[in-house]
Amino acid sequence: MATQAERTAATKSALMKAALTIAAAEGIKNVTHRKVSMSAKVSVGTTSYHYQNLDSLLLDAFNQYIDESRDRYEHGVSSARTPGELADALIEMVNRHHSNTLEAILMYELYAQAGRDPRYRALVQRWSRATKTAVEHLYSAELATQLEAVVEGVLFQRLLGDSSLSDRQFRDLLLVILGQESTRPQQAG
Structure with a gap:
């Protein structure tokens, strides 16, 4: 069974991958918490829990x-x-x-x-x-x-x-x- 740290890392990795996919397809300005959460298949709350703002998500x-x-x-x-x-x-x-x-x-x-x-x-x-x-x-x-x-x-x-x-x-x-x-x-x- 995965530890909390491993689950957190996997979630953050999925969020970063989703953000990059959207940035490549639609441009950085079109990356939103909602689009990222849908692409990563997590709730918007999960996205904003790990990244308060899109800048920190995109920089990571x-x-x-x-x-x-x-x-x-x-x-x-x-x-x-x-x-x-x-x-x-x-x-x-x-x-x-x-x-x-x-x-x-x-x-x-x-x-x-x-x-x-x-x-x-x-x-x-x-x-x-x-x-x-x-x-x-x-x-x-x-x-x-x-x-x-x-x-x-x-x-x-x-x-x-x-x-x-x-x-x-x-x-x-x-x-x-x-x-x-x-x-x-x-x-x-």
Whole structure:
């Protein structure tokens, strides 16, 4: 039998998942306690018991989303040892992210909210630091920033769907960028 703490964690997890699903499908502004409770299959009272306001629910949900996204990203790029392996890992990550349209939209909902609210901006900055740090085992922080900009641009192009680089074109571009400096561990200092 589950403990009270385990039940609370499971309920909060279901509420966060529901909030993110609604945010992706309808936009952050359309997330309500009622919609979250219906999606999570709990009472509105349960929703408001665990989260007095939607801001705290959405912040918790986006924090969890960033942590899960970071873990997937780091797992994908951390094993890369050559420019080709890193390019392939980034392409795979973009394709995986793009194959889930709601998840791709959710990332841009987070970015849009970050433009309005410094708490969300801190989440985006945390995501950005994590993506760059994952690449810095091979390349400089400057190059990691360039890669982040290109990957984000390709994700956005693919989300909109009217024009984007093919995987081959994307890989060629990544290899050009990665060829700007040699593969080397970063010096401590």
